[in-house]
Amino acid sequence: MTVVKQKDQHMRNLSVDGARLWDCLMEMAKIGATPKGGSRRLALSNLDREGRDLFVRWCREAGCAIRVDRMGNIFARRPGRDDGLPPVMMGSHLDTQPSGGRFDGVYGVLAGLEVVRTLNDHGYETDAPVELSVWTNEEGARFAPSMIGSGVFAGAYPLEKGLACSDTDGRTVGGELQRIGYAGDEECGGRPIRAFFEAHIEQGPILEAEDKTIGVVTGAQGLRWYDVTVGGTDSHAGTTPMDRRRDAMAGAAGMVVAVERIGRETPAAVTTVGMMRVAPNSRNVIPGEVFFTIDARHPDAAALETMDTTIRDVCADIAGQAGLALKISDVTDTAPVVFDAECVAAVRRAAEQAGYAHRDIVSGAGHDACFINRVAPTAMIFVPCKDGVSHNETESATPEDLTAGCNVLLRVVMDAAEV
Ligand code: HGY
Ligand code: MN
Ligand code: MN
Numbered sequence: 001m002t003v004v005k006q007k008d009q010h011m012r013n014l015s016v017d018g019a020r021l022w023d024c025l026m027e028m029a030k031i032g033a034t035p036k037g038g039s040r041r042l043a044l045s046n047l048d049r050e051g052r053d054l055f056v057r058w059c060r061e062a063g064c065a066i067r068v069d070r071m072g073n074i075f076a077r078r079p080g081r082d083d084g085l086p087p088v089m090m091g092s093h094l095d096t097q098p099s100g101g102r103f104d105g106v107y108g109v110l111a112g113l114e115v116v117r118t119l120n121d122h123g124y125e126t127d128a129p130v131e132l133s134v135w136t137n138e139e140g141a142r143f144a145p146s147m148i149g150s151g152v153f154a155g156a157y158p159l160e161k162g163l164a165c166s167d168t169d170g171r172t173v174g175g176e177l178q179r180i181g182y183a184g185d186e187e188c189g190g191r192p193i194r195a196f197f198e199a200h201i202e203q204g205p206i207l208e209a210e211d212k213t214i215g216v217v218t219g220a221q222g223l224r225w226y227d228v229t230v231g232g233t234d235s236h237a238g239t240t241p242m243d244r245r246r247d248a249m250a251g252a253a254g255m256v257v258a259v260e261r262i263g264r265e266t267p268a269a270v271t272t273v274g275m276m277r278v279a280p281n282s283r284n285v286i287p288g289e290v291f292f293t294i295d296a297r298h299p300d301a302a303a304l305e306t307m308d309t310t311i312r313d314v315c316a317d318i319a320g321q322a323g324l325a326l327k328i329s330d331v332t333d334t335a336p337v338v339f340d341a342e343c344v345a346a347v348r349r350a351a352e353q354a355g356y357a358h359r360d361i362v363s364g365a366g367h368d369a370c371f372i373n374r375v376a377p378t379a380m381i382f383v384p385c386k387d388g389v390s391h392n393e394t395e396s397a398t399p400e401d402l403t404a405g406c407n408v409l410l411r412v413v414m415d416a417a418e419v
Helices: 008-011 019-029 046-061 108-123 148-153 158-162 173-180 250-265 301-324 342-353 367-371 399-416
Strands: 066-070 074-078 088-092 132-136 197-202 216-220 222-231 271-272 276-281 289-298 325-334 358-363 378-383
Touching: 019 046, 019 108, 019 399, 046 066, 046 108, 046 132, 046 173, 074 358, 074 399, 088 108, 088 399, 108 132, 108 197, 108 399, 148 158, 148 276, 158 173, 158 378, 197 342, 197 367, 197 399, 216 250, 216 342, 216 367, 216 399, 222 250, 250 271, 250 276, 250 289, 250 301, 276 342, 289 301, 301 325, 342 358, 342 399, 358 378, 367 378, 378 399
Parallel strands: 088 132, 088 197, 197 378, 216 358
Antiparallel strands: 066 074, 074 132, 216 378, 222 289, 222 325, 271 289, 276 289
């Protein structure tokens, strides 16, 4: 590979191979493909292993050295002229929701691979090394909390907590990493990173509605997850008079409606009850226990704090009036994030130089970048998705927009990797 001084001006206008990127996305989408055209690769499942293995093979073919840390985070490293410099990192996640789409997370990973391939195609040597990362269990669908791999890497959670997270069958992150062969020996984090960039679909309707190609992501809203258990008394549906019941389902239902109303009545807030388990879950038994989850988000920390108090109070009132037991456990509490101003400006500049319509945007979704932002200058690049739909098998994005976002990623990585 002939090395070309990276200062050559014409090298500044490299473009990625959008068709190759699309083909990779579709190849990865075959792993865990769902009947309605989505993806199901739950974190650390056999399908997640298959996706990881395919990614590692592609990166090795692109000349990258592979390292895996103790949380199963994968790092594919392309050497730089001065390999002692802290790397410029790109990346996202390969795990999906149970009925997820083909682009959430995967796009940021494979756009990074396309950047590496493009640099290779042109024999472009960066000063600093470039690393492409895959973070473990970003979605939080199988193991809670979400973003646990990047969270441990960034020091938000101790390693022991990360490895001990378990799914509803009692399998732990640590055990599953061993089982699928991704229990690495590298310590998590604690090393300097020059900058981190994550490309991602917006997962919301704004860019598409405003006909913008690039979202210059300035930050992300705050997020709180709760586990709620409502305790009543199992009893016979036919013989128990209505005034003698401790009906955990009726109590939980009132709380779900109240939580939804808090989201709807608090400007800029969103609240969701996504999971529910009923015990004993028999049609002629009054439920004695109901478990459900709450996901509450807001871009402002004080407003999120107020929502926290209101949610706890309203659930306690409902339980008190119905004589029910109530337990609310905090699962995750991540404050609103502001990304690095220089990295954000680099994304904006790259979009302008490429002539892409763009706008600043705050992410409604959480991302690994939100944790990496604690240990490295970080920013994100958004591209539109159809109807703003995500966490849904019909999630869709255009090859043109995906290519544009990847070109912006290429530019900011090349700039950041220059000394
Ligand atoms: O929940 C989120 O915001 C992300 O998709 N894991
Ligand atoms: Mn994601
Ligand atoms: Mn997601």
